[in-house]
Amino acid sequence: MTQQKIVLVTGATKGIGREIARQFGELGWIVLVGGRDLARAETVVKELAADGGEAAAVRVEVTDETSARQAAEWIEQQYGRLDVLVNNAAIIPEGDGPVSAVSIESLRAGFETNVLGLVATAQAMLPLLRRAEAARVVNLSTELSSMTRVGDPESRMSTVFTTGYNTSKAAVNMVTVMLANELRSEGILVNAADPGNCATDMGGWDAPRTPAQGAAVAVRLATLPADAPTGQLHAEEGRLPW
């Protein structure tokens, strides 16, 4: 089995996910570029290979449990284990809006990708993570998931009315804490990362932070030492309140 560390990043075809993949490539890891569109994942693999990294494309459509299972089977055949899973894939659902007006369909779509998709991917990859020496799971979250921040009328977070996105990411936080509790005795750390508002399709191209700055938050949590915290939400400046 290879000594090189292996990471799977979901939604690595663009934005912060692509940057997370690139930063792991710089660290010398084998990068599994997860994408629902395999051809676009292959394009990212070529970019990483051009920079001298080792990478492979893996089709992961997080809303399709079969795809996550097939990805896990392929990773097992190729590498026999997984050191880090970065659950990055997410959406702001179409038609998201305030509680008074958001469509139930939109809420459902947000939960389908951001929560159910994340859990399905984690479940599929867990046997492989358990075979690693010091596995880590990082779930991409957001300040908009923080009830403390959204509940503070002085905070900019209280002025953003994306119910599907905020509530699904709050659920991601709970999944993070619960999975961290479940895996604590096995030495697998599970944390949530807030990349901050980054310039991507999701974050808006006038956002103040670069995808590289956002990605660095996730990469740091994915490479924490054994005595580091688990079950927490961190941004660049440190721990965020729930």
Ligand SMILES: NC(=O)c1ccc[n+]([C@@H]2O[C@H](COP(=O)([O-])OP(=O)(O)OC[C@H]3O[C@@H](n4cnc5c(N)ncnc54)[C@H](OP(=O)(O)O)[C@@H]3O)[C@@H](O)[C@H]2O)c1
């Ligand atoms: N950008 C920000 O300001 C910001 C702030 C806080 C948190 N975040 C979080 O950071 C993460 C990355 O955000 P981003 O700004 O990079 O978003 P993005 O540019 O919209 O990229 C999202 C990625 O997720 C993939 N994806 C969406 N639905 C998927 C599905 N069903 N199956 C598999 N992949 C799927 C997309 O694939 P396609 O290319 O195929 O669509 C894309 O690769 C997200 O979890 C987001 O919530 C972002």
